[in-house]
Amino acid sequence: MALLEVRNLSVRFATVDGGTVCAVNDISLSVDRGKVLGIVGESGSGKSQTWLGVMGLLARNGRAAGSACFDGRELLGLSHAALNHLRGARMGMIFQDPMTALNPFLSVGRQMTEVLQRHRGMGRREAEREAIAALEMVHITDAPKRLGMHPHEFSGGMRQRVMIAMTMLTRPDVLICDEPTTFLDVTVQRQILALLDELRQRFNTAIVFITHDLGVIAEIADRVIVMYGGRVMEQADVHTLFANYRHPYTEGLLRSVPRPDVTSHGALATIAGNPPDLAHLPAGCPFAPRCVYREPRCDTQMPDLLDVGPDHWRACHHVGALGKLQAVA
Amino acid sequence: MSGAPRREWFNWYPGRGAAARAQALAGSDAARGRSLWQDAWARLRRNRAAMLSLIVLGIITVACIVLPWVWPYNYATPDWDLLNHGPTLAGMHWFGTDGLGRDLFVRVLWGCRISLMVGVVATLVTLLIGVTWGAVAGYVGGWLDGLMMRTVDVLYSVPFIPFVIILIVLFGRNILLMFAAIGAVSWLDIARIVRGQTLSLKQREFIEAARAGGVGNAGIIRRHIVPNLIGIVIVYITLTIPSIILFEAFLSFLGLGVQAPMTSLGGLVSNGAGVLQSYPYQLIIPSIFLAVIVYCFNFIGDGLRDALDPKDR
Amino acid sequence: MSEPLAPPLLEVDDLSVHFRVPGGGWRERKRVLRAVDGVSFNVAERETLGIVGESGCGKSTLARALLRLVPTSGGHLHYAGRDLLALDAAALRPLRRELQIIFQDPLAALDPRMTVGQIIGEPLRALRADLPRAERHARVLAMMQRVGLLPSQVNRYAHEFSGGQAQRIGIARALAVEPRLLVCDEPVSSLDVSIKSQVINLLQELKAERALTLVFIAHDLASVRHIAQRVLVLYLGRVVEIAGRDAIFARPMHPYTRMLFAAAPIPDPDAARRMRAAPVRGEIPSPFNPPSGCAFRTRCMHAIERCGAERPALRALGGGQVACHRAGEWLAQPFAPAV
Numbered sequence: 001m002a003l004l005e006v007r008n009l010s011v012r013f014a015t016v017d018g019g020t021v022c023a024v025n026d027i028s029l030s031v032d033r034g035k036v037l038g039i040v041g042e043s044g045s046g047k048s049q050t051w052l053g054v055m056g057l058l059a060r061n062g063r064a065a066g067s068a069c070f071d072g073r074e075l076l077g078l079s080h081a082a083l084n085h086l087r088g089a090r091m092g093m094i095f096q097d098p099m100t101a102l103n104p105f106l107s108v109g110r111q112m113t114e115v116l117q118r119h120r121g122m123g124r125r126e127a128e129r130e131a132i133a134a135l136e137m138v139h140i141t142d143a144p145k146r147l148g149m150h151p152h153e154f155s156g157g158m159r160q161r162v163m164i165a166m167t168m169l170t171r172p173d174v175l176i177c178d179e180p181t182t183f184l185d186v187t188v189q190r191q192i193l194a195l196l197d198e199l200r201q202r203f204n205t206a207i208v209f210i211t212h213d214l215g216v217i218a219e220i221a222d223r224v225i226v227m228y229g230g231r232v233m234e235q236a237d238v239h240t241l242f243a244n245y246r247h248p249y250t251e252g253l254l255r256s257v258p259r260p261d262v263t264s265h266g267a268l269a270t271i272a273g274n275p276p277d278l279a280h281l282p283a284g285c286p287f288a289p290r291c292v293y294r295e296p297r298c299d300t301q302m303p304d305l306l307d308v309g310p311d312h313w314r315a316c317h318h319v320g321a322l323g324k325l326q327a328v329a
Numbered sequence: 330m331s332g333a334p335r336r337e338w339f340n341w342y343p344g345r346g347a348a349a350r351a352q353a354l355a356g357s358d359a360a361r362g363r364s365l366w367q368d369a370w371a372r373l374r375r376n377r378a379a380m381l382s383l384i385v386l387g388i389i390t391v392a393c394i395v396l397p398w399v400w401p402y403n404y405a406t407p408d409w410d411l412l413n414h415g416p417t418l419a420g421m422h423w424f425g426t427d428g429l430g431r432d433l434f435v436r437v438l439w440g441c442r443i444s445l446m447v448g449v450v451a452t453l454v455t456l457l458i459g460v461t462w463g464a465v466a467g468y469v470g471g472w473l474d475g476l477m478m479r480t481v482d483v484l485y486s487v488p489f490i491p492f493v494i495i496l497i498v499l500f501g502r503n504i505l506l507m508f509a510a511i512g513a514v515s516w517l518d519i520a521r522i523v524r525g526q527t528l529s530l531k532q533r534e535f536i537e538a539a540r541a542g543g544v545g546n547a548g549i550i551r552r553h554i555v556p557n558l559i560g561i562v563i564v565y566i567t568l569t570i571p572s573i574i575l576f577e578a579f580l581s582f583l584g585l586g587v588q589a590p591m592t593s594l595g596g597l598v599s600n601g602a603g604v605l606q607s608y609p610y611q612l613i614i615p616s617i618f619l620a621v622i623v624y625c626f627n628f629i630g631d632g633l634r635d636a637l638d639p640k641d642r
Numbered sequence: 643m644s645e646p647l648a649p650p651l652l653e654v655d656d657l658s659v660h661f662r663v664p665g666g667g668w669r670e671r672k673r674v675l676r677a678v679d680g681v682s683f684n685v686a687e688r689e690t691l692g693i694v695g696e697s698g699c700g701k702s703t704l705a706r707a708l709l710r711l712v713p714t715s716g717g718h719l720h721y722a723g724r725d726l727l728a729l730d731a732a733a734l735r736p737l738r739r740e741l742q743i744i745f746q747d748p749l750a751a752l753d754p755r756m757t758v759g760q761i762i763g764e765p766l767r768a769l770r771a772d773l774p775r776a777e778r779h780a781r782v783l784a785m786m787q788r789v790g791l792l793p794s795q796v797n798r799y800a801h802e803f804s805g806g807q808a809q810r811i812g813i814a815r816a817l818a819v820e821p822r823l824l825v826c827d828e829p830v831s832s833l834d835v836s837i838k839s840q841v842i843n844l845l846q847e848l849k850a851e852r853a854l855t856l857v858f859i860a861h862d863l864a865s866v867r868h869i870a871q872r873v874l875v876l877y878l879g880r881v882v883e884i885a886g887r888d889a890i891f892a893r894p895m896h897p898y899t900r901m902l903f904a905a906a907p908i909p910d911p912d913a914a915r916r917m918r919a920a921p922v923r924g925e926i927p928s929p930f931n932p933p934s935g936c937a938f939r940t941r942c943m944h945a946i947e948r949c950g951a952e953r954p955a956l957r958a959l960g961g962g963q964v965a966c967h968r969a970g971e972w973l974a975q976p977f978a979p980a981v
Binding site: 042043155156157158185186187188189190191194212213214215216217218219238239242252253254256257258259260261263264267268269270271272274275290 | 696697804805806807834835836837838839840842843846847861863864865867868887888891901902903904905906907908909910911912913914915921922925926
């Protein structure tokens, strides 16, 4: 059985002027122990809100509906206290900017020992030893000295390591990483990705990796979910998705980004238009207005997520082959 | 929103006139955008407290400007037959009369008029000095910034109330002096705020873009810095006016305000306090007006701050 | 890469930008940040030069220095044979028409109190005062149409646009005065994936149409590989390697270039997993006190004693230029060694 099962999850936000923003629409997915689930999407795809909804961390005007079952326990509708405990002990979350999650006024050591004392009932001495071990685990050299330092004294990459060490203190079953490397340089990103992979193997942690970068997805994910306009467009294991994608949006993403390992000439293929406005989503497929394979029914009817191969799902009405997306030379 | 980019390149110099080409391109009904001001106004309109305050303040302002002209009594003429007469509808003494038989209603209107005027004029003095000082210090920077801001620090350490009292005692009670005295000391806050804003604006990329586009320093201040300061300055104005009104009331209460028989809300409160035991209405009525005016400004200021704060979006 | 025959449009010689930054404590001396430290390169007319490097390598400062938006501390900067650093503000103004820039954060680069028409028209107003008002307005609208905005949006405000559209506004503003050289400071790095390629294509089309010379700064290797003809690699304010695009990607000579290239994520799971083997050592040191000699030596597995003692000069090697003492040794080998 999967560690985390999300069924028909929707997230809605009420706006100030009385409208509704449909950030996530009817999403189902599952996360397995020891695997990396990659979530790829652009801004407004709902990729982050899905997980904030699952974790009970939505902004005050947001509501999640549906079901999210963690290790046999329903998360939606759980009390604040119970959710807090689960988040601290069994589900960790890492954000794009670690400074938002670290307290700037407390030393890193103090913040780490507090977590250990609260969640694992350790004494101060023991907690300190454990905190040092955790920093060493994320390859921070000179760990005992670093315990006394404050978050702003670390570089961006180091801060993200500290954040990972702190989240891993409670040995969570699932680690949700929301664009953890977006602000980092490629060299540091490579180090953080390697670290996450190492931790996954060592502790059999399930990782959910949210990103807009297909290169990162290719590097770290086992399974990939492609999101657009708050819906799942395509879902497959990473090799299938990159070699044998079946959704026009996936095609667009893959065909339009230049690659660092191949020299491309002439104009790049593009997805025309702009990302969707979540307050005014079309009735049918959210990608339809930008799709080159658009059919009349795409505008009125959202296609179901159907399987197109072993463990390969997509939501699209188009039946023929893809390959129409070409560079406008 | 936009379709695929058009492929043809536009010809700069075809036969037709530029205006005609512009017309053809934009269409005759080029949509007007919603500026940040319009957005802010829309948000302010949803704020009930601020809108109510705006209406109340509007009524008080109009009343204290118009009514004294048409009222049968004036603020200075005593009626020796009606001393300390309580509020009554008969004989138009709605708020009663004071110890000299002067009509309290018209005196309260005059009091509001003077208090509002002191508040507004002194705030304008504050603005003129404070915004210029802060903007120059922030934009020029370097040693000039250091010098100007240290000057502000030194002035901050001058005990403000004794300073104003000494000025008034030395030069006599004079409403112009009062404007100058209050304005001269309350510009320090706004100078600091404006300097801070200017410093952060100066580093924004659109300022760099303007410099790359050949806009000179004067143009950058006029076209980019000042318009972006207006929001915070407006909020500050609505919060400074009531504090200056209160300060004027305080001076008047001490007997250092405007010269009798002219009065202000502070002067009225002061008079009323003297006869509190026997004629409480003489204290309560002007106090209510003072409180309402100050509340209104504060509510409007808070409303404006929320409406102009981009973080809200 | 054939050598350009015409004299270079932009000549940068030993250019430095040093900032004096207050020290940590109140008694500490001001520290000097060498954001750009002795950088030399040329850009030929109609060429696209890509500049890559990690954050803190000085690439944004360099971009601003090329347009004299930050004060320089030394070196020379010639544009079309004229010494830019010798000009005062008034003399510089006519040249601003020829040198323009677009910024990384498209929304931050637009004044929130102005309409799109005012924004795009501003450089025209300041630099082409000779044009009648109506003509300027017509140019603004034509420019909007060219970059893919609807001319009917001319009276809208910047905050009503998405990031991709805001960048189009930035491009229209820069190109309205018909510059010859356009400096692009990470123009696509804050845009959505599907918008990035639109903007890159637009820049390439405009470059071809208007015979532009581009200096394209990015940390994203893929877009540089796509758009640039030559690539310059910066590390801690210094040039470590310059070479033609094909040469440098086929055979990066400097160990830092190799590390940077190997770290770029590839959107292909098989290739990506092969690349995983390449480790990245350490992090970029503080620019306040860069290592002696070669700045990269602390992270370089090929570092020898000489690297700490002597700062390697940029020298011609294998068609490009490299600043590495040991690069010559690898030229003889069939494959450059691993990072």
